[in-house]
Amino acid sequence: PGSLLSISDLSLEDVASILESADELEAEPAIRRAERLFKRRVSLLFYESSTRTRTSFELAAKALGADTSLVSAQSSSIEKGESLKDTGITLRALGAECIILRSPFSGSPYLLAQETGLPVLNAGDGMHEHPSQALLDLRTILQRLEKNGKVSDKLLDGVTVTICGDIFHSRVARSNALLLPRLGARVLLCGPTPLLPETAAGMSHNVSIERDFDKALEQSQVVMMLRIQKERLAGLSVDLEQYTSRYQANAERIAAHAPKAVIMHPGPMIRGLEITSEVADGPQSGIEQQVKNGVAIRMALVLRAVGEAAKTGKGKGR
Numbered sequence: 432p433g434s435l436l437s438i439s440d441l442s443l444e445d446v447a448s449i450l451e452s453a454d455e456l457e458a459e460p461a462i463r464r465a466e467r468l469f470k471r472r473v474s475l476l477f478y479e480s481s482t483r484t485r486t487s488f489e490l491a492a493k494a495l496g497a498d499t500s501l502v503s504a505q506s507s508s509i510e511k512g513e514s515l516k517d518t519g520i521t522l523r524a525l526g527a528e529c530i531i532l533r534s535p536f537s538g539s540p541y542l543l544a545q546e547t548g549l550p551v552l553n554a555g556d557g558m559h560e561h562p563s564q565a566l567l568d569l570r571t572i573l574q575r576l577e578k579n580g581k582v583s584d585k586l587l588d589g590v591t592v593t594i595c596g597d598i599f600h601s602r603v604a605r606s607n608a609l610l611l612p613r614l615g616a617r618v619l620l621c622g623p624t625p626l627l628p629e630t631a632a633g634m635s636h637n638v639s640i641e642r643d644f645d646k647a648l649e650q651s652q653v654v655m656m657l658r659i660q661k662e663r664l665a666g667l668s669v670d671l672e673q674y675t676s677r678y679q680a681n682a683e684r685i686a687a688h689a690p691k692a693v694i695m696h697p698g699p700m701i702r703g704l705e706i707t708s709e710v711a712d713g714p715q716s717g718i719e720q721q722v723k724n725g726v727a728i729r730m731a732l733v734l735r736a737v738g739e740a741a742k743t744g745k746g747k748g749r
């Protein structure tokens with residue numbers, strides 16, 4: 432209970448409740464908010480580098496009054512070969528009531544949750560999922576498109592979201608492609624052959640492939656650009672010059688094909704490759720709003736995880 436391992440764990444009611452909780456927590460006076468999880472213990476376990484997710488989860492837990500501790504691969508006994516299971520059990524023995532895990536290994540949050548019995552929040556696992564990112568992306572889309580209605584399978588009816596770039600390696604693309612169609616959005620996946628599967632088989636009927644970026648842009652109210660993940664490209668041949676000419680979000684292309692679309696990027700972005708500075712910093716960009724929404728969404732997730740842990744007697748509520 433309280434874990435978030437995959438975005439598919441959440442019903443639409445859960446999504447609505449997390450969005451409402453994020454609104455409520457963001458609006459609450461800081462002094463009252465800090466009483467919510469006063470002195471409760473939240474551990475961040477990061478086996479992979481992160482700027483946005485790590486900082487925003489930490490700020491979120493602290494804003495709720497929790498004590499946080501960070502274990503990162505480079506400065507811990509993980510370097511000496513300690514396993515995920517033993518690291519998790521150690522954190523539990525030190526009083527952790529919830530573990531936030533980023534890992535290069537797909538599925539590792541499931542193992543950690545099973546071995547520790549603690550609520551685990553998946554902060555990105557390999558090429559699998561990044562569910563908190565999908566939730567903060569959803570909040571950003573709803574704000575930018577002024578969709579203020581009740582969360583339902585029709586809230587994003589008529590909205591097309593293009594996700595463009597390295598779809599194959601992207602946990603952000605996967606979590607968004609699982610979540611957005613459930614609210615009625617159509618998702619177009621766009622990118623070159625080695626970075627995007629031949630078909631969208633196995634995905635929602637509302638997910639399809641459009642390899643022509645300009646055509647995808649013309650249909651879209653929202654465009655999510657993805658980073659080329661050079662660290663995961665091993666064995667795949669991608670001509671970056673050709674990639675840039677066909678798939679870069681630059682001012683000329685956006686003005687011609689999507690002059691009103693909201694442009695998003697989960698970060699980190701490589702300016703001059705998948706996106707230019709003019710677009711990233713321009714009026715259509717929702718990128719900073721995404722980062723800010725990370726704190727509100729993650730406050731809701733930490734509260735849900737630690738609060739529920741106390742209710743069910745798991746964790747060590749004090």
Ligand code: CP
Pocket residue numbers: 480481482483484485555561564697698699
């Ligand atoms: N969006 C995202 O996961 O960024 P970080 O890798 O900086 O956390």
